[in-house]
Amino acid sequence: MKAFAALLDRLVYTPSRNAKLRLLADYFRRTPDPDRGWALAALTGSLDFPNAKAGAIRELAREQTDEVLFALSYDYVGDLAETTALLWQTQGDAEAPGLADVVETLRQAGRTEVRGLVSGWLDGLDATGRWALLKLITGGLRIGVSARLARVALGQAFDTAVEEIEEIWHAVDPPYGALFAWLAGDGDKPDVAGRPTFRPFMLAHPLEERTDLDPADWLVEWKWDGIRVQLAARGGERRLYSRTGDDISAAFPDVLAAMDFDGVLDGELLVRDTADPASADPAAFNALQQRLNRKTVSKKMLAGHPAYVVAYDILFDGAADLRGLPLEQRRRRLEAFVAGHGHPDIELSALLDAPDWESVAALQAEARRLGREGLMLKRRDSRYEPGRKTGLWFKWKRDPLTADAVLMYAQRGHGKRSSFYSDYTFGVWRGGELVPVGKAYFGFTDAELAQLDKWVRNHTVNRFGPVREVEKRLVFEVAFDSIHASSRHKSGLAMRFPRIGRIRWDKPAEEADRIEALEAML
Amino acid sequence: MAGLRPEDWLKATERGLWCAPADLYIDPVRAVERAVVTHGHADHARPGNGRVLATPETLAIMRARYGDAAARQAQPLAYGETLDLGAVTVRLVPAGHVLGSAQVVLEHAGQRIVVSGDYKRRRDPTCPAFEPVACDVFVTEATFALPVFRHPDDAGEIASLLASVALFPERAHLVGAYGLGKAQRTIRLIREAGWDRPLYLHGALQALCDLYEAHGIDLGPLEPAAGRDRAAFAGEIVLAPPGSLSDRWSRRLPDPVTAMASGWMRVRQRAKQRGVELPLIISDHADWDELTATLQEVGAPEVWVTHGREEALVHWAAGRGIRARALSLIGREDEDD
Numbered sequence: 087m088k089a090f091a092a093l094l095d096r097l098v099y100t101p102s103r104n105a106k107l108r109l110l111a112d113y114f115r116r117t118p119d120p121d122r123g124w125a126l127a128a129l130t131g132s133l134d135f136p137n138a139k140a141g142a143i144r145e146l147a148r149e150q151t152d153e154v155l156f157a158l159s160y161d162y163v164g165d166l167a168e169t170t171a172l173l174w175q176t177q178g179d180a181e182a183p184g185l186a187d188v189v190e191t192l193r194q195a196g197r198t199e200v201r202g203l204v205s206g207w208l209d210g211l212d213a214t215g216r217w218a219l220l221k222l223i224t225g226g227l228r229i230g231v232s233a234r235l236a237r238v239a240l241g242q243a244f245d246t247a248v249e250e251i252e253e254i255w256h257a258v259d260p261p262y263g264a265l266f267a268w269l270a271g272d273g274d275k276p277d278v279a280g281r282p283t284f285r286p287f288m289l290a291h292p293l294e295e296r297t298d299l300d301p302a303d304w305l306v307e308w309k310w311d312g313i314r315v316q317l318a319a320r321g322g323e324r325r326l327y328s329r330t331g332d333d334i335s336a337a338f339p340d341v342l343a344a345m346d347f348d349g350v351l352d353g354e355l356l357v358r359d360t361a362d363p364a365s366a367d368p369a370a371f372n373a374l375q376q377r378l379n380r381k382t383v384s385k386k387m388l389a390g391h392p393a394y395v396v397a398y399d400i401l402f403d404g405a406a407d408l409r410g411l412p413l414e415q416r417r418r419r420l421e422a423f424v425a426g427h428g429h430p431d432i433e434l435s436a437l438l439d440a441p442d443w444e445s446v447a448a449l450q451a452e453a454r455r456l457g458r459e460g461l462m463l464k465r466r467d468s469r470y471e472p473g474r475k476t477g478l479w480f481k482w483k484r485d486p487l488t489a490d491a492v493l494m495y496a497q498r499g500h501g502k503r504s505s506f507y508s509d510y511t512f513g514v515w516r517g518g519e520l521v522p523v524g525k526a527y528f529g530f531t532d533a534e535l536a537q538l539d540k541w542v543r544n545h546t547v548n549r550f551g552p553v554r555e556v557e558k559r560l561v562f563e564v565a566f567d568s569i570h571a572s573s574r575h576k577s578g579l580a581m582r583f584p585r586i587g588r589i590r591w592d593k594p595a596e597e598a599d600r601i602e603a604l605e606a607m608l
Numbered sequence: 609m610a611g612l613r614p615e616d617w618l619k620a621t622e623r624g625l626w627c628a629p630a631d632l633y634i635d636p637v638r639a640v641e642r643a644v645v646t647h648g649h650a651d652h653a654r655p656g657n658g659r660v661l662a663t664p665e666t667l668a669i670m671r672a673r674y675g676d677a678a679a680r681q682a683q684p685l686a687y688g689e690t691l692d693l694g695a696v697t698v699r700l701v702p703a704g705h706v707l708g709s710a711q712v713v714l715e716h717a718g719q720r721i722v723v724s725g726d727y728k729r730r731r732d733p734t735c736p737a738f739e740p741v742a743c744d745v746f747v748t749e750a751t752f753a754l755p756v757f758r759h760p761d762d763a764g765e766i767a768s769l770l771a772s773v774a775l776f777p778e779r780a781h782l783v784g785a786y787g788l789g790k791a792q793r794t795i796r797l798i799r800e801a802g803w804d805r806p807l808y809l810h811g812a813l814q815a816l817c818d819l820y821e822a823h824g825i826d827l828g829p830l831e832p833a834a835g836r837d838r839a840a841f842a843g844e845i846v847l848a849p850p851g852s853l854s855d856r857w858s859r860r861l862p863d864p865v866t867a868m869a870s871g872w873m874r875v876r877q878r879a880k881q882r883g884v885e886l887p888l889i890i891s892d893h894a895d896w897d898e899l900t901a902t903l904q905e906v907g908a909p910e911v912w913v914t915h916g917r918e919e920a921l922v923h924w925a926a927g928r929g930i931r932a933r934a935l936s937l938i939g940r941e942d943e944d945d
């Protein structure tokens with residue numbers, strides 16, 4: 087538990103992705119089984135202790151001190167698990183529990199046993215250990231580590247490509263003895279045949295401008311404005327995976343119901359436009375967002391925002407692995423597969439007719455009006471290879487929207503940027519007042535960052551911890567992919583993928599955009 | 609003098625605690641004619657006073673900081689010596705806070721009041737340990753007076769710093785430490801953990817490190833951080849005042865791991881606000897257990913609380929039959945240690 091607690095403690099404060107990977111990889115290499123396996127399960131959100139609840143912790147915390155001191159302490163610290171960990175008065179000299187003991191015992195424990203168990207463990211730990219224990223058992227570590235990052239770290243720890251780990255990830259179970267044995271060279275690669283496991287996606291490079299590609303060598307299709315998914319059905323099990331390899335099946339029972347097949351497809355998850363049932367086009371991305379990040383989904387949600395998939399590619403047909411075939415052949419297999427399967431909620435992504443560059447460019451120019459994210463160009467002879475391989479697939483996104491906005495607040499960055507004011511909040515005019523419409527922290531060069539940092543320091547009017555309010559005089563040309571209504575922002579608007587396009591040192595703030603101009607882009 | 613109450617001869621005024629029969633202010637926040645200064649931290653030792661009574665170490669620190677403005681007339685009083693000021697006797701006793709830090713023991717008309725200044729109870733290799741003095745009134749600080757503050761063993765904190773240096777050998781480790789006391793104690797602790805390489809200093813720390821060395825505290829090889837090649841800091845430990853951590857000064861270091869040595873690092877929210885990547889919980893103030901143990905040890909039936917989280921300590925004392933009240937002195941801040 088001590089090593090796990092030290093890891094969590096360090097991760098909480100570490101902003102940089104690379105440093106997080108180092109900490110995780112170091113832990114996975116040094117820690118014995120099964121502790122490291124349980125840690126991996128905790129980090130990837132694969133652990134659940136239904137009988138351990140926050141209420142029990144609150145009761146334990148209250149017994150540590152009188153009500154006044156508890157209230158003052160909680161008020162000061164602001165987090166219940168942390169307050170409890172710090173207030174805890176150790177009784178006797180209990181031994182520190184191991185991570186595996188804690189997890190294995192707690193999984194079996196009944197509701198009435200949890201309190202006594204937790205209390206005994208807390209006695210054996212120091213403040214950091216107690217904090218980690220309480221975070222672990224109440225779920226939601228919230229330490230800025232995604233399941234995907236944990237798997238990347240695992241790959242780094244054992245010099246193994248993360249794609250290889252992802253292929254078997256959904257076929258192995260905590261505490262992952264077989265997985266670690268294989269990674270450490272002491273065992274065979276776990277067998278995933280017959281399981282609907284995740285297969286790493288093939289990804290595209292951005293195509294910024296026309297190149298000397300010969301259109302005859304390429305298949306062109308829309309890049310739909312949804313989220314990329316993988317549909318895996320095997321041995322009677324069905325799974326829907328996101329691009330990061332997370333299992334999102336529970337949120338999409340409608341898609342799962344349509345997967346009455348045996349195979350693996352690559353496609354785009356979209357939502358039907360219920361406001362316009364006659365339209366063949368999907369609803370805007372905003373509608374799909376309503377359905378994301380949910381553990382369960384209501385009937386109302388299913389009816390109001392029904393999901394479906396546009397299929398791009400086929401990876402497996404039954405047990406047959408098609409990834410080694412050229413795209414053109416896979417495409418024929420996909421057409422036959424989708425036709426033979428015949429479910430209306432799995433559509434085929436249409437191939438676009440683009441015999442020359444002029445027609446490709448014309449399609450790209452149409453993308454925004456049609457609500458597409460852009461174009462995909464894929465070499466006809468490309469095999470399906472994991473990751474981003476040069477020269478095989480390209481995405482050509484629609485041109486961004488832009489607006490001129492005024493810098494309002496600047497915040498210090500993290501890690502290498504911690505001495506720079508590098509995160510910018512900007513706004514546009516509503517009447518005579520500026521309202522914030524977005525935040526961006528990239529889109530500028532290092533030299534520009536140094537200039538901006540200096541400008542911020544010289545034009546500060548107010549300081550709030552790491553944030554400075556600045557004079558409202560510097561204009562940014564902000565580029566963003568789209569804008570949508572949002573009740574969480576004062577302006578009522580939220581930008582998708584905003585970045586600083588240009589710094590308009592020359593432009594007076596009064597000439598920045600008005601909110602009406604942005605509303606017109608909705 | 610039957611009926612004399614302690615508050616009749618030691619009063620909280622807007623200039624600070626004032627001992628009326630000796631016309632003596634303790635750690636005055638504004639210039640006065642006669643002052644006794646518990647220790648050299650800026651919210652206790654201020655320039656511009658007339659006659660200043662303090663330990664020789666504290667006077668040396670004030671001189672280093674304020675030059676001639678430290679006092680019109682410095683009056684050194686070593687630990688344990690007594691001085692009669694009319695009807696009042698004054699004695700200074702180690703407080704264990706920083707070099708030269710003292711509790712002020714005042715005796716008048718058969719009553720004894722001890723003003724702790726800032727103090728801690730655990731070992732500090734850079735100053736003598738706190739000595740409890742039985743008294744009628746104990747005037748205590750309360751910087752960390754909440755039961756969530758139980759400082760861990762400082763050797764463990766240094767071990768985590770050195771473990772981090774081993775894990776990130778290509779990065780510098782930048783440790784924020786208050787210039788008086790915390791910096792020198794942290795350096796000593798790093799030495800005790802076996803690190804004998806040079807430590808690199810922000811310019812603002814140099815003078816007080818020299819002063820500690822002149823008082824016989826061996827800090828090992830120290831080098832200025834200025835004027836050194838960026839790459840040369842890889843794998844090294846650099847110390848700077850807390851205010852410089854995320855300032856432009858830190859850009860001279862290669863992707864530094866920002867650490868900070870402070871009791872505040874116990875609370876995650878506080879550490880995160882400071883942008884700290886490696887919190888080191890090292891405090892020069894008593895934690896909750898030290899405060900409550902000290903109150904029991906000095907056995908004073910009455911306790912006055914000067915600055916910090918007074919409410920919790922007053923509540924605790926009241927529950928044990930100790931008459932306790934907050935003085936709410938102005939001009940005292942939470943120190944960065």
Ligand SMILES: [Zn+2]
Pocket residue numbers: 647649652705726943
């Ligand atoms: Zn102090």
Ligand SMILES: [Zn+2]
Pocket residue numbers: 649651652726749940941943
């Ligand atoms: Zn103080």
